[in-house]
Amino acid sequence: MTRRRTDEVGVLAEIFSSFQGEGPLVGNRQVFVRTAGCNLSCSYCDSPKFRCEVEFCEVLSPQASAPLQRADNPVTTSWAMEEILGLWARGTHSVSITGGEPLCQPDFALSLATGCAAEGLPVYFETNGYSASRFRRLIPWIDFAAVDIKLQSHRSCPPDRWSRLFENEISCIDGATRSGVATIAKTVILDATTSEEIEQLCDRLEGLDATLVLQPVSGDKRPGPEKLIQLHQAASEHRGDVVIIPQAHKMMGVL
Numbered sequence: 185m186t187r188r189r190t191d192e193v194g195v196l197a198e199i200f201s202s203f204q205g206e207g208p209l210v211g212n213r214q215v216f217v218r219t220a221g222c223n224l225s226c227s228y229c230d231s232p233k234f235r236c237e238v239e240f241c242e243v244l245s246p247q248a249s250a251p252l253q254r255a256d257n258p259v260t261t262s263w264a265m266e267e268i269l270g271l272w273a274r275g276t277h278s279v280s281i282t283g284g285e286p287l288c289q290p291d292f293a294l295s296l297a298t299g300c301a302a303e304g305l306p307v308y309f310e311t312n313g314y315s316a317s318r319f320r321r322l323i324p325w326i327d328f329a330a331v332d333i334k335l336q337s338h339r340s341c342p343p344d345r346w347s348r349l350f351e352n353e354i355s356c357i358d359g360a361t362r363s364g365v366a367t368i369a370k371t372v373i374l375d376a377t378t379s380e381e382i383e384q385l386c387d388r389l390e391g392l393d394a395t396l397v398l399q400p401v402s403g404d405k406r407p408g409p410e411k412l413i414q415l416h417q418a419a420s421e422h423r424g425d426v427v428i429i430p431q432a433h434k435m436m437g438v439l
C-alpha cells in the first residue's frame with residue numbers, strides 16, 4: 185500500500201536518538217518520537233510530565249547536554265520528519281512512535297507513521313491500546329507494535345472503565361498479530377500484581393501470536409525475586425513465549 189506523507193499538526197514532547205530500553209528489541213538503536221498527552225493515569229507512570237500537553241518539542245541526542253533544537257507546539261509532520269531523518273544514523277533499527285499516548289492524536293500519529301513508511305523507515309508503535317478503532321488505521325504502516333496492557337491493579341482509569349480499556353488492548357493485539365505485525369504484549373508488574381491477574385490476561389491472549397513481556401516496575405514498588413518466579417510461572421502455565429525484561433535504558437543511563 186502506498187500513501188503520500190500528509191502534513192498534519194500535533195503536539196510532540198521530544199525527538200531523540202537512543203536505545204530501546206524495553207521488551208525483546210532492547211538495545212536496538214531507534215529514533216524516538218514522543219507525543220505529549222495521555223488519557224490514562226497509571227499508578228506507576230514514570231513520565232508524568234508527558235501526560236499533559238507541552239509548550240515545546242525538544243530535539244535531543246544522547247551526546248548533547250542541551251537540546252539541539254526546540255520548536256513551539258504544535259509542530260508539523262514535515263518538521264518532525266526532517267528531524268527524524270537528521271537523527272537517523274547507520275545502525276538505527278526503527279522509529280519508535282511513543283508517548284504520552286500517540287493514539288490521543290490519531291491523525292498526527294497516522295501521518296508520522298505514513299511519513300516514516302514513505303521514507304522506508306521501519307515503525308515501532310508503542311501504545312496503551314485504549315482505542316482499537318484508532319489503532320486499526322495505523323496497522324498497515326507499522327512493523328512492530330508494543331501494546332501496554334493495563335491490569336486492574338494499575339489503577340490506570342476509574343474501575344468502571346477498566347474492562348473496556350482491557351478489551352480494546354486485546355483487540356489491538358489481535359488486529360496487529362492477524363496483520364503480520366511483530367507484536368509485543370507488555371504488562372508492568374508490581375509487588376501487588378497477583379497470579380490471578382496474569383492468568384486472566386493469558387486467557388484473553390490465548391491463540392494470539394504475541395510475545396508476552398512481564399516488565400518489573402522500576403523503583404520502590406519493584407517486585408522481589410519470588411514474585412517474579414510466581415508470575416512467570418503463572419503465565420507459563422498458559423503460553424510458551426513469556427519473558428521478564430526490566431527497563432534497560434535506566435541501567436544504561438540513556439534517555
Ligand code: SF4
Pocket residue numbers: 222223224225226228229230231232234235283284285312340
Ligand atoms: S499510559 Fe503510559 S504515559 Fe499514560 S499514564 Fe500510563 S504509563 Fe503514563
